[in-house]
Amino acid sequence: MKIFSSEQLYEADKATVERQEITSEALMERAGTQIFNWLHQRMQGAPVPIHIFCGIGDNGGDGLVVGRLLIEHGYNVIVYVVNCSDKRSKNFLLNYGKIKNATKKWPILMKSEADFPEINNEDIIVDAIFGIGLNRCPVGWVKKLIQYLNENKAFKLAIDIPSGLFSNSPLEDKEAVVNANHTLTFQTPKLAFFLPETASFVSNFDVLDIGLDLEFLQNTEPLAQLISKPEAQRFYKPRDKFGHKGTYGHALIVAGSYGKIGAAVLSTAAAFRIGAGMVSTFVPKCGYNILQTSIPEAMVITDKEEAFISDITVDFEPSAIGIGMGIGKNKATVEALKSIFQKKNIPFVIDADALNNISENKELLKLIPKNSVLTPHPGELKRLIGEWKDDYDKLEKVKKFSGKHGLVVIIKGAYTIIVYGDKLYINTSGNPGMATAGSGDALSGVITGLLSQGYDPLLASVFGVYIHGRAGDIAFGQMGYEAVMAGDIIDNLAEAYLDLLEQPEIENESNGEQ
Numbered sequence: 001m002k003i004f005s006s007e008q009l010y011e012a013d014k015a016t017v018e019r020q021e022i023t024s025e026a027l028m029e030r031a032g033t034q035i036f037n038w039l040h041q042r043m044q045g046a047p048v049p050i051h052i053f054c055g056i057g058d059n060g061g062d063g064l065v066v067g068r069l070l071i072e073h074g075y076n077v078i079v080y081v082v083n084c085s086d087k088r089s090k091n092f093l094l095n096y097g098k099i100k101n102a103t104k105k106w107p108i109l110m111k112s113e114a115d116f117p118e119i120n121n122e123d124i125i126v127d128a129i130f131g132i133g134l135n136r137c138p139v140g141w142v143k144k145l146i147q148y149l150n151e152n153k154a155f156k157l158a159i160d161i162p163s164g165l166f167s168n169s170p171l172e173d174k175e176a177v178v179n180a181n182h183t184l185t186f187q188t189p190k191l192a193f194f195l196p197e198t199a200s201f202v203s204n205f206d207v208l209d210i211g212l213d214l215e216f217l218q219n220t221e222p223l224a225q226l227i228s229k230p231e232a233q234r235f236y237k238p239r240d241k242f243g244h245k246g247t248y249g250h251a252l253i254v255a256g257s258y259g260k261i262g263a264a265v266l267s268t269a270a271a272f273r274i275g276a277g278m279v280s281t282f283v284p285k286c287g288y289n290i291l292q293t294s295i296p297e298a299m300v301i302t303d304k305e306e307a308f309i310s311d312i313t314v315d316f317e318p319s320a321i322g323i324g325m326g327i328g329k330n331k332a333t334v335e336a337l338k339s340i341f342q343k344k345n346i347p348f349v350i351d352a353d354a355l356n357n358i359s360e361n362k363e364l365l366k367l368i369p370k371n372s373v374l375t376p377h378p379g380e381l382k383r384l385i386g387e388w389k390d391d392y393d394k395l396e397k398v399k400k401f402s403g404k405h406g407l408v409v410i411i412k413g414a415y416t417i418i419v420y421g422d423k424l425y426i427n428t429s430g431n432p433g434m435a436t437a438g439s440g441d442a443l444s445g446v447i448t449g450l451l452s453q454g455y456d457p458l459l460a461s462v463f464g465v466y467i468h469g470r471a472g473d474i475a476f477g478q479m480g481y482e483a484v485m486a487g488d489i490i491d492n493l494a495e496a497y498l499d500l501l502e503q504p505e506i507e508n509e510s511n512g513e514q
């Protein structure tokens, strides 16, 4: 699914009105009706008081449509106009008149703190104060109103976006954003829903298709792509019936140091489980028995050093290399990295201590083969690109870094973001149970295993992050968040593949006959 900026959504709105030959008022009616249907389906006529707070722009207009439809269906509705500016939009005014006609009285006009109504914890609040047209941070009594609503325990439903949140620019005042329990967003989710500083305001959301012009949506380059099952299904490369282990490549995992051989074990297992034909693992001598015993399928090559990696020599041409998991920061290891980056001109997956070594020895950056994949967590990313002001500044910095060095950068987080030049892919699978030691080693193994099977680096990253997250979701389903260990994620890669390939059941349309 594509994520568009607010500017693009206004263009889509315009294109829709022109091409479908409808009025913008009709489009607002369509949007408001969708919200009404959502509420009506869940409330089934329940007499719970519904307080609708409408701004004076089109978001407020949506709120007025919802209010009118609810009133017409007999709900207990109180509509307020948050009179925060003199410039009422055309469609707001049209619907202001319509609701008056329906109810024979005007909505309650709010002009200051004195107008704040009493709301019970069992009531419902609909937030239609600001939408994507927010152009400055709410201040004064409007900010106080937002805080007043937040203090109330009533269920808060935000229309399009929680008021006070900018859809694709930095948060200025987290005290001035509606803390919505649920958001119903039109046509596409907004970028703010997925970034660490703002995602918590939108913990639950549904996307309502309001039928914006398909041609515009299809032909417009989005701000970002959201990756979930349908996208992952498109990326999957089916296994060739006549393939042999050579068809799926020979991956090399370079990982581990004394006390951290587990990182090598996890990455190797993940590379196998994701489908690499063969995996060789390069470890310091101390890792030999551990690897051979825990993963008999792997071939093991050892360094001349007992406890760390100092010189990576292998006598075959790997189809992909995953490097860095648990390797430590020994000087000899840094030299070994330099040398292998120069010797092997294929995309690498670069993780953990390899990233830290690069941050401390920036000359290594120039040696990394183009199209390699970097998998930093936030701390590693900061060491690589420096501090950032906010989430958007971070994305711009990573885009620049990715473009300059020709690398894929995976920013790990609750919503992992894959950056390749100007392109952003936001993953939707995964859960807090995956915040556990070794989860990153498993991801590096997964991406290395996909590269070795011929997925290109960007695809291997986007698909790999999705399937790793999905495996984590399946593990969560079996054991809850707390108990998930990295090994459980790897064990569930199989289930994640099966889940991906499962065809949706075709509904029986023959009059309910079985």
Ligand SMILES: NC(=O)C1=CN([C@@H]2O[C@H](COP(=O)(O)OP(=O)(O)OC[C@H]3O[C@@H](n4cnc5c(N)ncnc54)[C@H](OP(=O)(O)O)[C@@H]3O)[C@@H](O)[C@H]2O)[C@@H](O)CC1
Residues within 6 Å of the ligand: 009, 010, 012, 013, 027, 028, 031, 055, 056, 057, 058, 059, 060, 061, 062, 084, 085, 086, 087, 088, 089, 129, 130, 131, 132, 133, 134, 135, 136, 137, 138, 139, 142, 159, 160, 161, 186, 210, 212
């Ligand atoms: N695009 C689509 O396809 C569709 C969009 N639709 C809906 O339209 C919504 C966008 O509507 P919108 O453009 O009228 O902007 P909106 O969010 O109502 O706010 C603008 C108003 O707020 C004011 N204002 C802003 N900041 C303020 C502040 N801090 N403090 C005080 N005032 C502030 C600003 O006033 P001004 O700056 O002029 O003084 C202006 O009057 C969108 O989210 C969706 O719900 C659907 O109906 C159909 C399809």
Ligand SMILES: [K+]
Residues within 6 Å of the ligand: 059, 127, 128, 129, 130, 131, 158, 159, 160, 161, 162, 163
């Ligand atoms: K809103």
